[in-house]
Amino acid sequence: MSGIVIVGAGPAGIAAAVTAAQSGAEVAVFDDNPAVGGQIWRAGHSNQWIQRLSQSRARVITSARIVSGDAARQTLLVDTNGQAEEISYAKLILATGARELFLPFPGWTLPNVMGVGGLQALVKSGLLVKGKRIVVAGSGPLLLAVASYLRKCGAGISLIAEQAGLKSLAAFAVSLAAHPAKLRQAAGLLPRRYLTNCWIEAALGSERVERVRLRQGSRVWEEPCDYVANAYGLVANTELAALLGCAVENGVVKVDSSQQTSVANIYCAGESAGIGGVDTALLEGQIAAGASELQPKLHKAKSFARLLNQTFRPRAELRALPQPGTIVCRCEDVTLQRLRSTDSWRSAKLHERCGMGPCQGRICGPAIQFILGWEPASVRPPLFPTRLENLVQENSVK
Numbered sequence: 415m416s417g418i419v420i421v422g423a424g425p426a427g428i429a430a431a432v433t434a435a436q437s438g439a440e441v442a443v444f445d446d447n448p449a450v451g452g453q454i455w456r457a458g459h460s461n462q463w464i465q466r467l468s469q470s471r472a473r474v475i476t477s478a479r480i481v482s483g484d485a486a487r488q489t490l491l492v493d494t495n496g497q498a499e500e501i502s503y504a505k506l507i508l509a510t511g512a513r514e515l516f517l518p519f520p521g522w523t524l525p526n527v528m529g530v531g532g533l534q535a536l537v538k539s540g541l542l543v544k545g546k547r548i549v550v551a552g553s554g555p556l557l558l559a560v561a562s563y564l565r566k567c568g569a570g571i572s573l574i575a576e577q578a579g580l581k582s583l584a585a586f587a588v589s590l591a592a593h594p595a596k597l598r599q600a601a602g603l604l605p606r607r608y609l610t611n612c613w614i615e616a617a618l619g620s621e622r623v624e625r626v627r628l629r630q631g632s633r634v635w636e637e638p639c640d641y642v643a644n645a646y647g648l649v650a651n652t653e654l655a656a657l658l659g660c661a662v663e664n665g666v667v668k669v670d671s672s673q674q675t676s677v678a679n680i681y682c683a684g685e686s687a688g689i690g691g692v693d694t695a696l697l698e699g700q701i702a703a704g705a706s707e708l709q710p711k712l713h714k715a716k717s718f719a720r721l722l723n724q725t726f727r728p729r730a731e732l733r734a735l736p737q738p739g740t741i742v743c744r745c746e747d748v749t750l751q752r753l754r755s756t757d758s759w760r761s762a763k764l765h766e767r768c769g770m771g772p773c774q775g776r777i778c779g780p781a782i783q784f785i786l787g788w789e790p791a792s793v794r795p796p797l798f799p800t801r802l803e804n805l806v807q808e809n810s811v812k
């Protein structure tokens with residue numbers, strides 16, 4: 415294989431594949447999920463883009479994870495169910511998406527405390543929430559979308575706690591006048607108890623979460639619940655791009671107006687190039703595959719994305735939520751107290767094994783950056799756990 419390779423079959427990767435395949439190029443799309451669709455269109459979702467992909471000439475390879483790569487040789491190492499294969503590309507489009515930002519607080523590791531998108535994904539995969547009381551908290555429009563989805567599945571949404579203040583939300587609503595469809599969508603999702611300037615201070619319970627302690631200004635109270643869905647927006651998945659030597663700035667892959675990264679023949683589209691939502695991801699995917707006529711449209715979509723990121727940026731008070739005994743690195747059970755005995759990511763990794771577990775710092779890294787201001791350590795292969803023999807094989811090919 416040496417045509418156009420796309421990593422990620424979410425909206426950005428699908429749009430890139432459909433556009434690239436139209437030009438007659440040889441196209442292959444890899445995604446580590448069992449089905450295409452990415453975060454938003456998972457679990458059997460069907461729409462015009464997914465149909466266009468299935469009707470296109472693009473080859474789709476699912477359950478296939480890129481664990482390493484070499485930009486100089488224009489190769490990637492793909493792990494499919496434990497079997498590794500090296501593939502080459504003439505042009506690479508990275509559309510690796512984003513994950514949720516979790517900021518630790520006492521009790522955040524209790525069973526039934528989950529991410530906002532994470533709980534939605536579990537429900538889409540079959541978890542029954544009918545009759546369950548759910549507190550949805552954190553920041554961003556995803557809280558509204560997910561609460562509405564959970565309600566349709568029969569859950570009782572006790573409340574939505576949005577950390578952003580009323581003033582910045584009001585300014586956001588006014589600016590939405592330039593995006594009337596988004597304004598209508600947001601208004602339709604607003605529930606009865608949408609508390610602004612409000613966040614979870616602690617999750618409480620013995621076997622699993624039973625209630626949360628909430629704060630809104632000086633008011634502090636407890637709310638009973640069966641599940642908590644909590645996240646503070648999204649963090650771009652930049653690890654593969656960084657491994658390939660692409661410049662990463664302010665937490666996202668740096669691209670030019672054609673979505674080209676700082677490395678020749680490598681492009682990036684969607685959330686990994688800037689958190690902007692599904693419309694932006696679709697436009698960027700098409701532009702990365704050559705549809706440069708869409709650039710003016712992208713400009714407008716990006717102004718909305720900038721507005722979103724400003725409005726829902728986590729507030730400084732959230733840095734004080736974790737207590738000395740609060741676990742920050744869930745994989746290796748590293749508490750804030752143990753982290754404070756070190757002075758950088760590197761020494762926390764070396765002395766406390768922070769970020770050395772299965773998630774390789776994807777969850778605790780952004781949290782620690784927010785709480786302690788430490789820059790993440792450089793990315794090393796493998797990006798995900800893989801068999802040792804696969805890495806030996808890759809190195810012997812070089």
Ligand SMILES: Cc1cc2nc3c(=O)[nH]c(=O)nc-3n(C[C@H](O)[C@H](O)[C@H](O)COP(=O)(O)OP(=O)(O)OC[C@H]3O[C@@H](n4cnc5c(N)ncnc54)[C@H](O)[C@@H]3O)c2cc1C
Pocket residue numbers: 421422423424425426427444445446447451452453454455478479480481509510511512513514530531532534535556559560648651654683684685686690691692693695797
């Ligand atoms: C948990 C979660 C839930 C969300 N739910 C919603 C929602 O309900 N509504 C909404 O409007 N927005 C939602 N979003 C925001 C959503 O991510 C974007 O709007 C949109 O899906 C972005 O598209 P994308 O193509 O950039 O990324 P994604 O849809 O995230 O697609 C990226 C794909 O790349 C794959 N991938 C990443 N790295 C590799 C690798 N190394 N090898 C192989 N495959 C790889 C991922 O598994 C994923 O399938 C959610 C985000 C998250 C994180």
